[in-house]
Amino acid sequence: MIRMSVNRILPLLLLLVLFVSCSRKYKIEGSSSVTSLDGKMLFLKTLQDGQWVAIDSAEVVHGLFKMKGKVDSVMMVTLYMGDEGIMPLVLEDGKIEVSISNTQLTAKGTLLNNQLYEFIDKRNELEVKIEELDRKEARMVLEGVRLEDVHDELMKEGEALAKEMSDYVKGFITDNYENVLGPNVFMMVCSTLPYPIMTPQIEDIMRTAPQTFKQNPLVKDFLSKAKENMRLIEEHKRMEQNAASEASQQ
Structure with a gap:
């Protein structure tokens, strides 16, 4: 029987851990049909301490660009041209295929990028359906449908789509609590809100969120600001109610 002492195994295990932790190699192969991008520099930037920091770059030549490198851990980045953010990407082990056109942005080839852009596509699809309700209202009115019936039907459809969107977004976030997505x-x-605030959807997401999610620096900062804003809103409401009560007693 072949035996190996613990003293010999431990160094091998340490080497294995070191190798695994340093072996995340990303390779981005991008194509663009947007002619104005030719000759321009594209940058991968990540948010560090509130600042966007470039970690890689490439020039677009004849509609093609390539980047490759190593990362210590999986991270979310944004593809930039100058100061303009183009699209989010997940830097992870493997080849990431990026496609840029005037109508669509996609990234595929690795697990998390596939999941991210499936989510974006589905969310965009639902947003188009919601926007279509306005056009549907105009068509129904032109067809002579009673306004009351138009509003009733569109309200039901709008509420159903809003719920589908909310449930889908919540489901995606909860399924990915433990990774960068x-x-x-x-x-x-949250960036679609006018300012940080605790909406019912956000409260629902946070209700089951693990501590690792809540302690994420971006999430933690947002929650802190949102709760402070909620406190100020409640305080403002109380002041208005007190003023109204005093006015009614005079």
């Missing part, structure tokens, strides 16, 4: 998609959703 969860916190970053959460922040993408």
